[in-house]
Amino acid sequence: MTIQFNDETFRDDYTFRNSEWAIRRFPFPFHEDSYMYSVNMERHRGGPEGSVYEKRFDVDEHYISEMRDRAQVLADDPLRCQSLPHMTLAGWDLLELIMVSKSEDYPDLFELHRDGATWRWVNKPLGIDDTFTFMDESSLPYGPMEYITRQTQGDFAVLDQRENNLWMDAGMVTTQADWSLDFDIGMNFFEWHAPVPMAHEMGVFKRALKFLLNVQQGSPARRLNWTMTVNPLLDTSPENYHKWGIQKTMLTPENVGRKQHLRVELQTFFRLPRSNALVFPIRCYLIALEDLVTVPKWGRRLHRVIRDLPEELATYKGFIDNRPMILDYLSQYDDGQTTSPGIWPDLDTEPPLRR
Template sequence: MTIQFRDETFRDDYTFRNSRWAIERFPFPFHEDSFMYSVNMEQHRGGPAGSVYEKRFDVDEHYVSEMRDRALVLAEDPLRCQSLPHMTLAGWDLLELIMVAKSEDYPDLFQLHRDGDRWRWVNRPLGIDDTFTFLDDTTLPHGPMEYITRQTQGDFCVLDQRDDNLWMDAGMVTTQADWSLDFDLGMNFFEWHAPVPKAHEMGIFQRALKFLLNIQQGAPARRLNWTMTVNPLLDTSPENYHRWGIQKTTLTPENIGRKQHLRVELQTFFRLPRSNALVFPIRCYLCSFEDLTTVSKWGRRLHRVVRDLPVELATYKGFVDNRPMMLDYLSQFDDGLPTSPGIWPDLETEPPLRMG
């Protein structure tokens, strides 16, 4: 299908909206009626047609506006994109991976013409047509990682692999769930995850690291992660938390359906060929409670997950104070009927909400 790119904002007047198409393909992160951490990895080798899993780098109706928001963040704070000196080759690896994948997966939107190391890149939605020399930094307007990630939805962490660990040595991070690339740059896998409660004790990170260290070229992996965000604010950074934190207190029973968003990260993992680095794209999808609950299965399930989440997790994810109001709202979409297994909306088979 041809994507109709929306002209919208993720700040100030918040004109971001999801179309019906975007709602029904939303990566709902709960495969059952409760949630606890797990190493929920699977191979990233496509998925149902039209789903966010289908392509290697999903492009959706928010693409152009998200890239405009990223440019605003970077203009305000260039430290959101950093690369330690030894990571430049990995940046080129990433540029190649994305250009090849997008030109193959979306030939009507992106084209890559290669003549030896002379490359021409055409990005139609953003109106870019650049010719450059592969592996020659001086032929691009930015470093290779910054150049391509200014044109690709989602945050990108580029991880160096050494000493049986992964090191956060480069990244483009403007749509993050409240963590600072500038602060975490140079940390290893356990260090940058240090603030996460419970998961260390459960052995989650040891197992996840073992899995990630063994990811091979051509065999990417993926998982979903989630949190909650008031207003469709992409840049929930610690850098700006002193400005956006107060928005959490603006929820009312009348506006919560429109303002409260489930924030889902599609995390994927690709081995890069020359550098042996691992790239970790973190793609953020937002959906309002009002829109989510139009899918009867998701309405039932979201209520149960939010209700039963351990308090440490609700605190860490930053919504413990708003949880009672969320539950008041969500309970009207839970009629107690059972839900089908898995994350998919199952629109044809799940019963509509039985009105009480």
């Protein structure tokens, strides 16, 4: 299908909106009526047509506006994009992976023409047509990782693999759920996950690391993660907490459906061939509660998940204070009927809300 790109903002006047199409394909993260951590990895080998899992790097109606927001974040704070010196090769790997994937998956939007080391990249939505020399940094306006991730939705953590561990040695991070690349740069897997409650005791990170170290070329993996965000803010960074944290206090029973968003990350993992590094794209999808409850199954289930979530997790995810107000709103959309297993909306089979 041809994508109609929105002209919208993720700050100030918050004109971000999801179309009916975007709501139906939203990556709802709960496959049952409760939530607990797990190493919920699966192979990233496509998915149902039209779903966010179908392509290697999903492009949707928010693409152009998200890239504009990223450019503004970088203009205000260049440290959101960093690459330690040994990570340049991984940057070229990532550039190649994205250019090849997007040109194959969206031939109407992106083109890659390769003649030996001379590459021509055409990005129609952003109006880019650049010719450069592969592996020659001086032929691009930015380093290879920055160049391509200024044109790709989602954050990117590029992880070096050594000493049986992964190291956060490069990244482009402007749409993050309250973590900082500048703080984590150079840390290993256990160090950057230190703030997460409960999961260490459960052995989740040891198992997750073992899985990730074995993600091989040609066999990418994926999982979903989630949190809650007031207003459709992409940049919920620790650096800017003074700007967005206070917005959590502006939620009222009247505006909660419009302002409170479920924030879902589609996290994928690809082995990078030349550098043997691992890239961890973290793609953020936002949906207002009032849009989410138009899918009856999701309205019922989200109410039950938020209601039964352990206090530590609601605190860590930053919505413990607003939980009662969120629950008051969501309870209107939970009529107690059972929900079907799995994450899909099941609009044709799930019963409408009983008032």
